[in-house]
Amino acid sequence: MRVLAASAVVSALLGMSATRAPAAAPVDLRTCADAALQAGLEREIGRLGLGSAVSDHRLAVSLVDLSSGDAPRLAMLNGDAMMYATSLPKIAILLGAFVQAERGTLVRDEATLASLNRMIRNSSNTDASAMPPPRRGPRAATRRASGAGSRAPCGRRPSCGAGRSTRS
DSSP states (O other): OHHHHHHHHHHHHHHSOSSOOOOOOOOOGGGGBOHHHHHHHHHHHHHTTOHHHHHTTSOOEEEEEOSSTTSOEEEEESTTOOOOOTTHHHHHHHHHHHHHHHHTOSOOSHHHHHHHHHHHHSOOHHHHHHSOOOOOOHHHHHHHHHTTTOOOTTSSOGGGOTTOOSOO
């Protein structure tokens, strides 16, 4: 499932145009159901051995093909089922990595690619946490490295004792 989700995100991201068209009225994706895409999704789910997870309502998959910006295509399995998605932030981290790569601020070496693969394919929290934050210029990097600007939930510096109980 993670491989399928990662493939869907990568396909969607790679299919996006570099230039943005003027904002159009939102499209109700349910009107974009595509029989060929649906058949392909069902075939892949079966090939991956996930058919029983879909049948038992333990897996829900929605796939939107955005390769043609003006004509999205939709395929779903248990698409109306509410599922708790604990690894959803990893998709945002992957998107952030693509943005950094596009800007030339992400080192695209074997170690980084392996880390991204483990993060998505194995749901690695360690690799998700190791992804570098977006660069916002040399000052931001210096502040992060020195700890300047770090705040505890109380709004004070972490050394203020916020969150520590004063009772024994």
